[in-house]
Amino acid sequence: MQIDVRLHEGPLPATPCWSVDGAGAVMRFEGVVRPMEQGRPLAALAYEQYPPMTERELHRLAEEVATAHGLLAIRVVHSHGRVPVGAVSFQLDVASQHRAVGLAAMDEFINRLKREVPLWKLPVFAGKRGADEKTP
Amino acid sequence: MQIDVRLHEGPLPATPCWSVDGAGAVMRFEGVVRPMEQGRPLAALAYEQYPPMTERELHRLAEEVATAHGLLAIRVVHSHGRVPVGAVSFQLDVASQHRAVGLAAMDEFINRLKREVPLWKLPVFAGKRGADEKTP
Amino acid sequence: MPTQVTVKLFGPQAKLAGQEAVALTLDAAAPTCRDVRAALAEAQPALTASLPGSRLAVNHEYADDDQRVSADDEVALIGMIGGG
């Protein structure tokens, strides 16, 4: 079982999908920063991590999900720092022998990510350069 | 709503994931030809279509799923003809504002694809060059 | 007057039948898809097991059992499919 977890500063670059030996289903999920938040136009999201706990919890989650669903491989990359609107802040790749387990694993990973991994986002609203980015 | 449906002869080439305006979630599913079928080593799968019904039903399904789930965009490419083991025969890209609808749409599309779209696969077993590829 | 209908076969069903089309002669002047299924099972016993899970298409559209077919229609058996 391949497990690869990484935090990356800023927006995630485009990367090719993998090929994994023996996989019948390979899937990717990308989270993109949306242009509005609470009805207001956004410039970016600022992601804050708590090293090294964030990466450790990401890894623990990846391992648990991969084991529970019998995945062949899982790869997780999440941004920290500022990610502008329209850019990718989160990328999850899953490879499995069959489709159903892969989709279920992807769903579970994302649900648990939002509850279990110490990672915060603060909105940076448009027209207020950096104003909301730091605590006062 | 963007809908893009295509049949492609042979294995699908690697293509970059898209960016779609306003999307918060972009996901891709790839179906890969697995090395074994019914316990026997496989050389390839031979996909047979029924033109123009196959592409028309693929398009109808894409449209129904995109409408039902309120997707921003859906793109479907499926191989016909021979696709060797390890190569991609099916690629589904979905873009949505939120994650949950995108994952549900992907799941529904693949389930219905396997029941509703006239597309057949015949195993081409290893070591019997082309033997199972054609009806006698 | 009997009606001549040819049913196209694909994939595993073409393999089972050993041919890519079955020519049927149906007694009715305006037979239904139900009649086509029955005649197909009789002409190609190898297909019988897969017929309940199969659909007929008439002129590239899925058809239900009551739909009538004529000799001019293109009829196809859509069964044992499985893309992806």
Add this chain to the structure above:
Amino acid sequence: MPTQVTVKLFGPQAKLAGQEAVALTLDAAAPTCRDVRAALAEAQPALTASLPGSRLAVNHEYADDDQRVSADDEVALIGMIGGG
């Protein structure tokens, strides 16, 4: 003897509190995470609403309410998270 504990804050909770850490003085010699929560709510009323949905981490591991903390431990409030 009272125990000094500093609780790190992040993201929206740091914003609500207007600071990135809260220094607490707890009466017990070996206070529990439950004691830390109570003291935190008192010291930073702005955090009260978000505390039930938050967890404490002690030395980078999630801790339950009965776990004891000492002045040497690194304590963090993990709440209002949401990656992806």
